[in-house]
Amino acid sequence: FTEKFLHHRIPDEKRPWQLRKVWVLNAGAIITILGQLLTDVWDRHWVITSIGAGIVSGALVWHAFSLAGQFLAAKRGQPYAPAVVAYVASACCLPLGALAGGFLAAELPGTWQERVLLAHTVANILGFLGFAALGSLSVLYAAVWRTRLPFDVTRYSVGLMIIALPVILGGALSDNGYVAAGGLGLYAVAWVVPMGAWGRASISVLAEPRDRVGFSASAVGTAPLWLLGALVYLI
Numbered sequence: 001f002t003e004k005f006l007h008h009r010i011p012d013e014k015r016p017w018q019l020r021k022v023w024v025l026n027a028g029a030i031i032t033i034l035g036q037l038l039t040d041v042w043d044r045h046w047v048i049t050s051i052g053a054g055i056v057s058g059a060l061v062w063h064a065f066s067l068a069g070q071f072l073a074a075k076r077g078q079p080y081a082p083a084v085v086a087y088v089a090s091a092c093c094l095p096l097g098a099l100a101g102g103f104l105a106a107e108l109p110g111t112w113q114e115r116v117l118l119a120h121t122v123a124n125i126l127g128f129l130g131f132a133a134l135g136s137l138s139v140l141y142a143a144v145w146r147t148r149l150p151f152d153v154t155r156y157s158v159g160l161m162i163i164a165l166p167v168i169l170g171g172a173l174s175d176n177g178y179v180a181a182g183g184l185g186l187y188a189v190a191w192v193v194p195m196g197a198w199g200r201a202s203i204s205v206l207a208e209p210r211d212r213v214g215f216s217a218s219a220v221g222t223a224p225l226w227l228l229g230a231l232v233y234l235i
Contacts, residue, residue, distance in 0.1 A: 086135030093127025
């Protein structure tokens with residue numbers, strides 16, 4: 001997606017390194033799972049889990065630098081460049097979630113286990129998955145519905161999410177529900193902003209469907225609504 005969105009193809013000699021990155025990521029995931037499987041048989045299972053999480057973090061940091069390098073090497077003014085910024089932000093979030101996961105495996109004292117668990121969930125789902133989903137939908141929503149968006153506000157949405165995530169994480173770790181709720185509200189606004197364009201595009205298609213409304217269109221149309229509902233409930 002990054003290559004297509006930036007209209008910038010990377011050299012073929014870099015393809016093997018892309019595969020090696022995937023191998024490293026999978027190795028880290030397997031080691032992490034192995035550590036969790038040892039929970040009931042070894043008191044220091046968290047050491048294995050933390051090593052796996054560290055490898056996963058390293059792979060994603062590597063990935064973030066790779067995507068950022070592609071972004072910087074491409075020509076300026078690409079209309080889909082904000083989506084790539086979202087991908088870089090996504091890659092930066094998973095190491096935070098993996099770090100929190102390593103601490104969770106060690107069973108933290110007091111209320112810290114719950115605090116770090118919330119931070120872990122936020123970094124992985126709202127950060128890693130959320131940024132990737134927003135970046136992809138900013139381009140693919142119109143393609144799936146086979147129409148054009150009336151306007152593009154992706155850069156503002158990505159900016160709001162970049163501000164919101166640290167606020168949510170700060171509220172979670174400090175055990176301050178009001179701060180976390182405020183960050184979640186800003187995060188929800190970041191999704192509401194592009195939903196205006198997506199909604200208008202969908203309405204125009206529904207007025208003249210011409211076999212354009214199938215499972216894929218329904219899925220990308222309703223998924224953000226489910227996310228928004230879940231965010232409001234969590235707030």
